Amino acid sequence: MTVTARPLSPGAEALLGREVPVLDLGFVQPIDYMGNDIDIVQAARVSYGPSTRKVHDDRGLLRYLMRHRHTTPFEMCEVKFRCKMPIFVARQWIRHRTANVNEMSLRYSEAPDEFYVPALEHVTLQSTTNRQGRDADTAVPAELRERVRALLHTRHEQLYADYQTLAGELGIARELARTLLPVSLYTQWIWKIDLHNLLHFLDLRLDPHAQVEIRLFAEAMAGFVQAWVPLSWEAFVDYRREALPFTRVEGVALSHLLRGASADEAAAQAGLQGRELREFLDKLARVRALTEESGS
Numbered sequence: 001m002t003v004t005a006r007p008l009s010p011g012a013e014a015l016l017g018r019e020v021p022v023l024d025l026g027f028v029q030p031i032d033y034m035g036n037d038i039d040i041v042q043a044a045r046v047s048y049g050p051s052t053r054k055v056h057d058d059r060g061l062l063r064y065l066m067r068h069r070h071t072t073p074f075e076m077c078e079v080k081f082r083c084k085m086p087i088f089v090a091r092q093w094i095r096h097r098t099a100n101v102n103e104m105s106l107r108y109s110e111a112p113d114e115f116y117v118p119a120l121e122h123v124t125l126q127s128t129t130n131r132q133g134r135d136a137d138t139a140v141p142a143e144l145r146e147r148v149r150a151l152l153h154t155r156h157e158q159l160y161a162d163y164q165t166l167a168g169e170l171g172i173a174r175e176l177a178r179t180l181l182p183v184s185l186y187t188q189w190i191w192k193i194d195l196h197n198l199l200h201f202l203d204l205r206l207d208p209h210a211q212v213e214i215r216l217f218a219e220a221m222a223g224f225v226q227a228w229v230p231l232s233w234e235a236f237v238d239y240r241r242e243a244l245p246f247t248r249v250e251g252v253a254l255s256h257l258l259r260g261a262s263a264d265e266a267a268a269q270a271g272l273q274g275r276e277l278r279e280f281l282d283k284l285a286r287v288r289a290l291t292e293e294s295g296s
Contacts, residue, residue, distance in 0.1 A: 009036040011227030012079075020220040023213060025114050025186055026084045028220040030228075035077035037062060037231040040195075043073040059231050066235035074196035077229060081191045081221065086116035088183035089214050098197035103189035106178040111163060114186040115156040120145045122212055133209065156184065195229065199236050206241065244287065250280050 012033050019027040041058045044065055065073055085093070094101065123145040124134040159180060166177035193201070202225065204210065205218035226233040246254060249270050256266035263284055267273075272280050 006034070007036050007039055009033065009228050011230060012036070012224070015224055015227055020223065022085070022216050022220050023116060024119070025116065026086070026089075026217070028217055028224075029082040030079060030224045031082050031190075032080040033078065033228060035195075037229045039076050040065070040073045040229070040232060043076040044070070059234075062231050063235045063238070066232070066239045071196045074199065074232065075194040077195040077232075078192060079195070079198065079224070079228065081224075082188065083191055083217065084186055084188045085217060086184050086213065087187050088116075089211075089217065090187050090189065091183070092211065092214050093191075093217070096193075096197070096201045098200075099191050099193035101189050101191055104187050106181075107175040110167065110174065111160075111178060111181055112186060113160050115152075115160075115182070116184045116186065116213075117149055117152050117156075118213075120149070123148045134212070152184070156182070195225075195232065198225065199232075199240065203236075203240050244283050246283065247276075249276070250283070253280060 012030070016030055016032070019029045021027050038058060041061055044061060064070075090103070120142070124136060124140055125138050127133045127136075159182060163177055163181055166172040166180070167174050198221070202218050202222050205214050206222060207215075210218070249272060253266040253270035253272055256269045257263065261269065263281065267277050267280060
């Protein structure tokens with residue numbers, strides 16, 4: 001058994017090295033981490049050595065830090081993932097510029113014959129209300145979904161054959177031959193990030209409005225974080241993921257609600273309309289759902 005002086009997380013240790021499959025050919029693999037919940041607590045207290053506080057006190061401090069957005073202590077923990085994803089997912093992912101990344105290079109390596117083809121349930125129409133998203137409500141005939149997948153398969157086979165002709169038969173430089181490959185091609189990288197910025201990534205990419213492909217990668221990473229720092233994850237869920245922040249205008253509408261106005265009347269009196277109104281009504285629906293849950 002290897003002896004180490006570093007702080008360990010039993011949950012993280014159990015998952016290190018395991019590939020979590022994502023999409024058809026991708027995965028998320030945690031390969032290293034630094035720190036645990038207690039390290040965050042120690043950083044906040046600026047102390048050394050094992051904590052003499054009770055777990056209850058540590059949990060309370062972690063929740064205070066998360067609730068009041070004291071983020072620096074969470075930066076004391078880091079994690080490193082090896083990930084395999086389609087290039088279009090990587091291009092969304094890389095927008096989170098707070099990580100250290102080293103990606104596979106197609107200048108030095110031959111491109112793999114691995115392309116993303118969506119599962120049938122993920123073949124949907126373009127939304128008419130959201131220019132950057134899918135229409136999750138309109139039914140798509142099975143034959144249309146199959147046709148889309150067949151078109152993608154055919155195009156991938158042709159493009160990869162052309163790539164092999166350029167890079168192999170004609171001897172064209174790989175850095176030039178790669179230019180005809182589509183964003184559905186799979187790539188890999190090593191991605192290292194601190195816990196604070198990872199939680200910000202997850203807060204955005206676990207959202208139902210995030211593109212489903214990157215959301216599935218976020219879900220795989222969230223499973224590791226929950227096992228790695230369970231107390232921090234609990235606080236994150238309570239104060240970030242499932243919190244209901246209200247804007248000033250929504251607060252005005254709530255004040256009218258508390259005085260007996262209907263939801264529509266309160267929204268109108270506060271001047272809420274359009275998308276802002278829909279978001280407010282959605283929050284009210286979530287509050288009602290919580291009320292029903294607590295009463296059951």
